[in-house]
Each structure stands twice: as structure tokens, then as C-alpha cells.
Amino acid sequence: MIDDVLLTRLAAVAEVIQDPKLKDFTTFKLGGPCPLLLDCADADSLTTSAALLADAGVPFLVMGQGSNLLVADRGLECAVLRYCADREPAVEASGSRITVTGNTLLDDLARIAIEKGLGDISFCSGIPGTVGGAIAGNAGAFGQQIGDVVETVRLMLPDGSVIESTADELEFQYRSSALKQSGAVVLDAVIKLKPCSIETMQAERERILELRRTKHPDWKVNPCAGSVFRNIEPTSAAERRQAAGWFLEEAGAKGFRVGGARLFEKHANIIIAEPDATANDVYLLTEKMIAAVQEKFGFTLEREIKLLGF
Template sequence: MTLRQQGIDIQQNIPLSRFTFTKTGGPAEFLAFPKNLPELELLVKSVRQENMQLTVIGNASNLIIKDGGIDGLVIILTKMNQIIANESDCTISAQAGATIINTSNAARDAGLTGLEFAAGIPGSVGGAVFMNAGAYDGETENVIKSVKVLTRDGVFKTYTHDEMQFGYRHSIVQDTGDIVVSATFGLKAGEKKAIADRMKYLNDLRRAKQPLEYPSCGSVFKRPKGHFVGPMIIEAGLQGTRIGGAEDSKKHAGFIINVGGATATDYLNLIHLIQKVIKEKFDVDLQTEVRIIGKEKRIDD
């Protein structure tokens, strides 16, 4: 890529399993970690000029990258992670690569309440906005004030809360392809100890109920209306089912964990099996919450 001549580090043929929470995934043809907005803008414009495929990733926590990897340029935003708390107007502004956990911690330290639900969500701010991440009766949309994006044409723009068109695990940037570069959260003044106590309580719940000791992609399936995924999987006799190194967790049936040596194909095969059995037994179509990207691995690879 010509960008190497402009001082931006572009790596080639790097296994993305190094960065995903599942510890699976094929290689990126090209890989970059922009450190600031000018570098990101330069990367996006260069990709457009060279007519390359562009894929943008945050903390890769709710993501499965197929074993064939990703062609073109993969941008991982984790170095763009600045967080600024403004206590006077009760806002937190965070770059897309900041973790939502660190953003929640910054809100706590500033005595701002509203982000406690995110205290244990392992994703990035960009990912949380992209998929309207939520937990424990809280959702990202409830606290978003505005979102700054970079379009695929290399133009910066800002969405208001309403313009983001949030829905269940959905936002407008899933449709537009815009790249979230930062978000401003509108919070309320609170008492630091009460905020910290609530965060600790939710994190204790998470540790007790979720298989955090294993690599995973978090909650795999969206909740179908009128049903709960975990109990359906248990009733169908699928909890603990293993394909290769991927196992439906015995601790939380809504999670698929890497118990050792799993491939993305193992994950996908287990997902498809669960979807097939749940459809047959309950006539429910399970949709994945986890984002699945990349290409299949060819036999001759």
C-alpha cells in the first residue's frame, strides 16, 4: 500500500486471531492501527482511491472472523482511545477505540451516573454504538447524546441521538457503513460510592453467570420476542454440545466458548446446529447478535 510511504504502519498477512476475544480468525491482507483522526482519514481516503475493501474493527469482543480472513485493509481502532469527562455538563466524550468499561469507569470517577450497565461489557465505544450494546436493563441508546462518524467517502459528520435510529442491537451506521470515531454520552450527576457499588454488583453478577474464564464472543444470539435463548438451548439438550474446540457453555447456554484450539468454522458450525435444532423444536428463528465477517478458508489454503 502507498500509505507506507506516508509514515503509517501497515502490516501484512497478520492473523486476526491475535485480536479477537474468541482467539479465532484468519489473516488480514493488510492491517493498520491508526493513532488519531488524521491517520484514520488518510487510511479511508487511500483505500477508496485504491479501490480496496475496508473493514473496521473495535475491541473484537462480539465478533467472529472466518478462517479465511479478510481481504483488503483491516483497521483496528483500539489506539484511538481518549476519554474526556466534563462534569459541568454531565457528559463523557470517548473515542471509538476506548473500551466501554473504561468509559464507564471514567463516568464513575467523575460522579456521573447512567453508564453503570456497561461496567462489564468488553467491547469498544464504537462497537457499543454500532450495535446498541446493552446489559442489565441498560442500552447504549439511553445515554447517547451524539455520535461523530467518518463516511466511507472520507467526510466527517455528526449524528444526533435521534438520527442514530437505534433499535434492538441496531443503529443507522450498520446500514450506512459510516465509521464511528467518537461518541458523547449524556449522563446525570450522581454519588460516586453509589455508582461504584452498582457497578460492582453488576460485575459480580456477570462473573457468577457468564463463562468469563474462557475465550468467547459474548452473547451469541439475539433474544427472540417472547422467548429466552438459554432456556431453549437447555430444553433442546444442546447445552455442553461441542464441535471441535467450540462448546456451548455449561455455565451460560447463550455463550459459545473456546475450550481449546477452536476455529471460527467450529463456532459457525455450532451456531448453525443450534439454529437448526431450535427451529425444529420451537419453530423459532434464532438470529445472531455476534457480528460474523470475513471469508471461508479455501481447502488449498
């Protein structure tokens, strides 16, 4: 139970928002209310808030930018701790090693690293979400992934306690890590980048951003959560993953729609939530996409987005 005494203690360490609509905190712009949202500006705010809630027996979850979430229309019954830097983050560097907070937006990290000549992480350009979320999901593009450059992380466990882990202990795999199972949250990380000229990195960043502009929707204009399903593990000697979007297109899913949820016209693995869409529309559309691929190819797609709530 969240009583007035607990609220006062929480308000001393984080911004307290009571009964917020979670659609205001996800890139899908979908999701019902939760009893309490705590906007945590830094790692200390997050760990203190988590410890207070844990001690009081109040269930909670942690979210970043909400770029990989589908929150139920009914909302959530637990508290939500938001760990996302809405302002310019601080990135500290010592040679080719960079210390970055988990609430830093991934694209901000790429931009700052390039602008300051700290090292090449241009493959992260344009990817939404926070550094913490990216590490948990081992985000990447163009054959590279963030797990390749992580050295160590400082983690918050579900009870609010803090530990340190090495990259090996995170057990990075394609779009996954041990953090997905443990529920630990990345407070900050040390990454090591390869030196590269600013001009070369900036040119590559601009190339990637332009490529994304031509092939991917801007979630601020067309609410979405990027790729809905994971790419398919290799089944041939070529050992290359096959795009889930190709299977969806071959299965005739490109024109699928349920209510206000539809497939993006340029990418069969991205769902757009129109102004009248519900989270249930999106969920039912993903089920329809899964069924189409199952019928044509005989295997089941695996969601990359995370479902929260009933």
C-alpha cells in the first residue's frame, strides 16, 4: 500500500506522478494508467525509490523510454519507475573507455561519442531507447551489437541493491542477455570503443540516419515500437539471420490491419498505432501476423516487443 508517509519519502528523491496514463511514456502512445510513476533523474534516485518501495512491499517495474513496450489498455496495477534522461546526459571518457548512465538515450550516446571523437558507435545511431534497455536487449544494427563494446556494468537488483558485473556475466546473445531473465536494471556501464576519425564516424552516422529515414517511421509522427518480431535464426551454412519482415511479406501480411493498428507500408515487421488504436488492436494484429507465418512456413515468430499487463 502506498500511504502518505511513503509518498512523502518518495517525493524527496524522485518526481511523483499519481495515476498517470502510460501512453504518455511509450513510443506506441498506448497503455492505460498505473497507480504511481516515479520519474528518477539519476541512479541514486532510482535505487533509493526502488528500496523504499521494496521495503514497503509495493510491487514495481522499471522502464526507460518505453520504446519496446506494449502496455495493456487496462494499465498496470504496480508502480512504475522511469529511468530515462530527457536532457543532455553526461558522458565521461578516459581514453577509449566511456562511462555512460543507463538512462542515457542510445542515439545521444552515439552522437556525443562521435562529436567528441571518443570512438565509433555509429551503428547505434537512430535506435530509440536508453543505453540500459539496449544492453538488456543487446540492441544493434548492421551486423554489430552493443554487447560487443560493453566491458562492465553497475546493476540494480529487484530489491534495490547494487552489484557490478562483467560483460561475460551478462551472457549476451542475439537481442538478449541474462538481464532479461534476472530483471536487473543497468544503472551505468563502461564501454570501450575503437578510435576512428570524427569525419569518418560522422559520415557513417549521417548515412545510417538517412537510411532509417527512408525505411523506418518516425515514432513521434507514427507511433510504433520498431521491429515487432525477432529476426529468424540461421538455418543454412550461410549462418545469416533472415529478416522476419521478409517472411511476413511473403505470408501476405503487408496489408494487415486490426482496428487502428496497421502494418507500416515500407516494413512488414513494424506496426503503426493510429490515433484510434488500442493496445489490444496491436496485440491482435501480432497474433494475426504470427498465424500467417505459421500457416505458410510452419514456424512461430518470436516477439521482440515486451507485453505488459493483462
